[in-house]
Amino acid sequence: MKFTHLFTRTIKENPKDEVSANAQLLTRAGFVYKNSAGIYTYLPLGWRVLQKIAQIIREEMNAIDGQEVFMSALVEKKYLDPTGRWDINVGFEVKAKGEETASFVAGWTHEEVITAIVTQFVNSYKDLPFSTYQIQTKFRNEARAKSGLLRGKEFMMKDMYSFHASEEDMFAYYDKVRVAYHNVFRRCGVKAYYTVAAGGDFTMSQTHEFQVVTDIGEDIIYVCDKCEHSENKEVSQLKDGEVCKICGGTVHEKKSVEVGNIFPLGTKYSQALNLLFIDEQGTKKSVVMGSYGIGLGRLMGTAVEVHHDEKGILWPESIAPFRIHLIALEGGELKASEIYDTLTQKGIEVLYDDRQGVSAGEKFADADLLGIPYRVVISKKTLEQESIEIKKREQQSTEAKLIPWAKLFDMLV
């Protein structure tokens, strides 16, 4: 994509109403636009990142036999009444103008809906197990929506639900999801700790969270500096500086962001919504369920919190909007266009800064802000040596490496 074609522009000043690094940098770089408190639009560059995260999640959920669906955002009262969750005050009511009372909520979770749906298809133990997921917008009335993409009133979530004939089978699948989730987070370039959390009303006794250490986090975990065992503060007996009960290392308190969670639901929803099956002995039983969430925008925001410096973002290559940020400086335009065409034909994603009348300094500053992994510069100087200048965004020194044109293609393909 050409820079002059993109309708967004970088912004020099930090937005006054944003305090988090992710919101400041993503806004300045033109990845997101704040519509209202806690409500964002994904602009072309931001949408590319979110789609890459979605694709990684799809691949990992499909690999553990998740079947993708798309439920409705509007959830009617009849679904939430049986579990008493119509009266829980976390969401938004939806009603036609002039109606006295609302009969819908803007979906903040879909356990009841998916349970009602699968009731139509499950009769026997032979119909089990299976799992199904969606990537959908969720709505929650967050009073303090001030952490950019980390906590929003409207956000995109992957929610998966699994259905089993026994608790054993559910926990076996639960473990597969744990591994798949670690794959997702690793592939998205963040290190997630697996922790036990207090389940609350939602679920069976113990639930689990995936926590990424970052200063802006609202959660606190204890992490052993030797074996990396971690525990949530709310359920832990540990304190900062204590000896790790597993390896004898020292445990430290860290701020963290929850990027995913998994819940053994048991039969709470299947009982409430009458999701039954006939087992091998001919006995009617309630289906055992699990549920598994990942916030896509939150994962994107967390990646920025973890990977940025004072100049801008440093995207992990797997979720970067482009792989190459190609810059033409004065005299290099013709060759740069040629290289842009060649790279694009080879299927390499390039953002080409083809702006004229913009200084080298300004172009470099924008490249640092946008955070695309490789910066490639073509100028009069590099032309004389039939070369390009290449620099990794993560590289600390400002010095770029001169390499011949042909070698660039070898390096990238």
Place this chain on the structure above:
Amino acid sequence: MKFTHLFTRTIKENPKDEVSANAQLLTRAGFVYKNSAGIYTYLPLGWRVLQKIAQIIREEMNAIDGQEVFMSALVEKKYLDPTGRWDINVGFEVKAKGEETASFVAGWTHEEVITAIVTQFVNSYKDLPFSTYQIQTKFRNEARAKSGLLRGKEFMMKDMYSFHASEEDMFAYYDKVRVAYHNVFRRCGVKAYYTVAAGGDFTMSQTHEFQVVTDIGEDIIYVCDKCEHSENKEVSQLKDGEVCKICGGTVHEKKSVEVGNIFPLGTKYSQALNLLFIDEQGTKKSVVMGSYGIGLGRLMGTAVEVHHDEKGILWPESIAPFRIHLIALEGGELKASEIYDTLTQKGIEVLYDDRQGVSAGEKFADADLLGIPYRVVISKKTLEQESIEIKKREQQSTEAKLIPWAKLFDMLV
């Protein structure tokens, strides 16, 4: 995908609360689930179809330089007040529990939001033209939601908006969109007529619709049986049986469904929301806009209305959930599994009916209901001749063709 792996099942009886062919067939085949009146869940097979439609739309919008974004579903009052559309009664109000008055509407259109967003990035004629689109859920309070996917309270829509320095430039782009839309509909296997419509309050004088002829349609168009010129009833002087003013053919009245519409918005939204640019002479002017919609679910429902018979759906190959419906009959299971693996490895999408203890008749009936383009059968009989039986879904006769295994791969790759 294996049939035994899919969590949905076909349903023998027509759902009592559905009158349209698209809703009846899509429900019975397990493509959709009705959550509430006018609100559907896309189940795995239906979601595959919708994603294929989305991909065709993306390709065609990207080809005319559309930049994809994703706006929020919640639209705050501040966006709709300047155009007076906060008070229009087509949508749903959204408010937190306990709040007196709503400050959000569930987005039913996004002209105001996108106009406010691009105001941040447009200063000069050099920033124009461009266009941007999203594929997003829309919400409208349809009183009579009774046509399945053709008219819903919640539905997925591609909405594109274009921004120009002059009316001439906007109309030049408008014409490109017209061509791209015809590509979309043709690729999705429906024949759409381009008609003039009454614009109403939304827009400049004339707007255009893309209409597909089908009995269930709520619109009426006049189509010439010779040159295929078409006009909307509401704006036409023509009557059924009259002479076509263009070619002298005869004009006939037909029921039709609107699958897309394009609007020359002019400066209505840019004036209300202060979207200005400085032209080459240094004069401040309002940006000229166009807007362009396609309903994805409606297009899917229309494809079913146009392509079905008394046995089930006949998907156009481009949007079919799978290309091959592979059926193993008694004795053919081993060879069928082998062929399934080979086809899948070659990247061919196969639904493999691997159910045991289900009769041939039942498997054939399900294949006809689901409507996948090619049915491939492997049985004891075909094994003896080292062959498979292949039949196109659209083929009228029940007779299938016997072809050697190897030839199947040649035929499909």
